Amino acid sequence: QVHLVQSGAEVKKPGASVRVSCKVSGYSLAELFMHWVRQAPGKGLEWMGGSNPDDGETIYAQKFQGRVTMTEDTSTDTAFMELSSLRSEDTAIYYCVTPPAYSSSHYFESWGRGTLVTVSS
Amino acid sequence: DIQMTQSPSTLSASVGDRVTITCRASENISNWLAWYQQKPGKAPKVLIYKASSLEGGVPSRFSGGGSGAEFTLTISSLQPDDFATYYCQQYNRYSITFGQGTRLEIK
Numbered sequence: 001q002v003h004l005v006q007s008g009a010e011v012k013k014p015g016a017s018v019r020v021s022c023k024v025s026g027y028s029l030a031e032l033f034m035h036w037v038r039q040a041p042g043k044g045l046e047w048m049g050g051s052n053p054d055d056g057e058t059i060y061a062q063k064f065q066g067r068v069t070m071t072e073d074t075s076t077d078t079a080f081m082e083l084s085s086l087r088s089e090d091t092a093i094y095y096c097v098t099p100p101a102y103s104s105s106h107y108f109e110s111w112g113r114g115t116l117v118t119v120s121s
Numbered sequence: 122d123i124q125m126t127q128s129p130s131t132l133s134a135s136v137g138d139r140v141t142i143t144c145r146a147s148e149n150i151s152n153w154l155a156w157y158q159q160k161p162g163k164a165p166k167v168l169i170y171k172a173s174s175l176e177g178g179v180p181s182r183f184s185g186g187g188s189g190a191e192f193t194l195t196i197s198s199l200q201p202d203d204f205a206t207y208y209c210q211q212y213n214r215y216s217i218t219f220g221q222g223t224r225l226e227i228k
Contacts, residue, residue: 035217044208044219044220044221044222045157045165045208045210045219045222046219047216047217047218047219050217052215059215059216061216061217062122062216095164105170105171105212106153106212106215106217107155107167107170107171107210107212108155108157108165108167108210109167109176111164111165111166112164113164114164
């Protein structure tokens with residue numbers, strides 16, 4: 001069973017950056033393909049990007065290209081998502097999510113509890 | 122990007138009812154579709170993957186159907202725990218998109 005533990009809530013000013021972490025247990029991060037999904041208050045789910053099982057590279061949704069960076073530290077089984085040039089519309093809950101272990105499929109079986117990022121002056 | 126459109130946006134139903142939610146894709150996605158249930162303040166939970174495969178531990182009253190560009194999620198007999206918001210998600214192309222959600226409320 002994959003267990004994902006995310007870092008705590010953040011409050012940031014417009015223009016700043018935020019880094020959210022996601023600690024994996026139950027499996028090693030190397031056995032998983034990590035993705036990030038966000039949800040603005042009262043809104044739907046939005047995929048931000050994730051690891052491509054075909055080549056191990058990270059693919060970002062076009063909307064976030066140039067503003068988001070997803071990295072992994074396999075020594076600590078921790079994934080990170082950094083979003084820069086924050087604006088009020090980035091206020092949302094950010095989830096780390098994974099497909100089933102060893103699966104190259106892109107549906108999400110495991111979800112972190114989410115990290116609320118609030119962007120406010 | 123592939124657009125996913127769910128209908129209806131809101132559905133009012135009673136315990137014991139059979140309900141169906143539809144998800145339409147803007148192009149053919151084969152059977153690369155998942156359904157999620159989300160309750161307030163909680164992360165979504167996968168119910169169905171590959172259009173019709175039931176995720177382990179999910180009650181058998183949930184079923185998925187369809188292929189190509191039109192898909193359904195059916196709950197055969199609504200239980201009190203099923204009142205929630207449901208999302209479809211396509212994963213045919215590597216730009217994953219979700220439907221806008223269907224809120225299932227108690228009539």
